[in-house]
Amino acid sequence: MDPSSLNENRLYPSRSPVFFLLKGILLVIALFSLGTLPCRAQQQQPIIDMETLNRLINDKATADAAFVTGKRISEFCSNCHGDKGVSVLPEVPNLAEQNIHYLFRQIELFVHGGRRNEFMEGLMKFLKPEERAGLAVYYNRMKAVPTGKTYPETDKLAKIRFVQLCQRCHGPHGRGDETIPRIAGQHYEYIALTLHRYRDKTGERLNAEMTNNTHWLTDKDIEALARYLASMK
Ligand code: HEC
Numbered sequence: 321m322d323p324s325s326l327n328e329n330r331l332y333p334s335r336s337p338v339f340f341l342l343k344g345i346l347l348v349i350a351l352f353s354l355g356t357l358p359c360r361a362q363q364q365q366p367i368i369d370m371e372t373l374n375r376l377i378n379d380k381a382t383a384d385a386a387f388v389t390g391k392r393i394s395e396f397c398s399n400c401h402g403d404k405g406v407s408v409l410p411e412v413p414n415l416a417e418q419n420i421h422y423l424f425r426q427i428e429l430f431v432h433g434g435r436r437n438e439f440m441e442g443l444m445k446f447l448k449p450e451e452r453a454g455l456a457v458y459y460n461r462m463k464a465v466p467t468g469k470t471y472p473e474t475d476k477l478a479k480i481r482f483v484q485l486c487q488r489c490h491g492p493h494g495r496g497d498e499t500i501p502r503i504a505g506q507h508y509e510y511i512a513l514t515l516h517r518y519r520d521k522t523g524e525r526l527n528a529e530m531t532n533n534t535h536w537l538t539d540k541d542i543e544a545l546a547r548y549l550a551s552m553k
């Protein structure tokens with residue numbers, strides 16, 4: 321990737337009529353496709369551009385330029401993922417302070433067909449590699465804001481399950497690490513849906529570690545865990 325290209329103001333010329341038209345069309349398509357997504361098998365292994373990722377992590381100038389690109393494009397993303405990276409739609413994940421490696425990898429999975437969501441796949445394929453990298457930097461640098469939702473009915477079972485099965489990778493506060501996602505404060509609905517998908521191997525997301533770790537969970541465990549994680553800060 322050529323770092324000088326990160327500053328180009330190419331995609332959404334600021335607030336032109338074309339911008340609003342495009343935004344409108346994409347949103348209509350998106351809203352129709354949410355919830356009616358077909359289950360298809362994973363077809364291809366993703367290719368992560370580690371060189372780009374390392375430069376974004378280690379080279380401040382490259383990362384700063386990427387941030388500017390990401391910020392510009394995020395205006396569109398904020399329709400669903402929120403201005404502060406905290407989504408207002410329960411089945412749309414929060415992105416603020418999500419780990420950069422995880423963000424970049426998920427974006428590339430959408431591009432290469434390793435994670436299935438018709439809208440997100442189309443959107444990510446439409447963006448240029450440096451724009452996708454910029455979005456990962458942008459959301460990674462945002463501060464996570466707890467959704468403020470707590471689920472006081474969370475039972476003891478959830479905490480036991482979390483410590484038994486989840487903590488060793490996602491950390492005691494659910495914040496993950498370089499490659500493991502932050503799950504603390506994520507929306508209840510999104511977490512529950514995602515855990516069902518891993519456990520039942522429905523095809524939208526295939527990940528051996530998560531399938532193994534959700535294999536023995538009952539529907540009740542999943543609900544309890546989702547409430548517990550959504551209440552975490
Ligand atoms: C129309 C709503 C919508 C818009 C606009 C949108 N997204 Fe998404 N995004 C979603 C939904 C829904 C998911 C969850 C997909 C799934 O798992 O089925 C998602 C998932 C993601 C994920 C994975 C997060 C995780 O925790 O695994 C990333 C990263 C992401 N979007 C980035 C973006 C970026 C960057 C943009 C703007 C370029 C954008 N999205 C625009 C709805 C949207």
Ligand code: HEC
Binds near residue numbers: 511
């Ligand atoms: C061996 C390490 C490991 C363990 C143990 C583990 N996870 Fe994960 N988890 C991961 C990885 C890696 C991913 C990213 C998978 C992918 O790319 O789809 C992930 C993804 C997730 C996601 C999706 C996050 C998002 O933003 O979409 C949720 C929710 C989650 N894990 C919850 C849990 C829960 C709950 C448990 C315990 C029952 C658990 N995990 C146990 C490694 C682990």
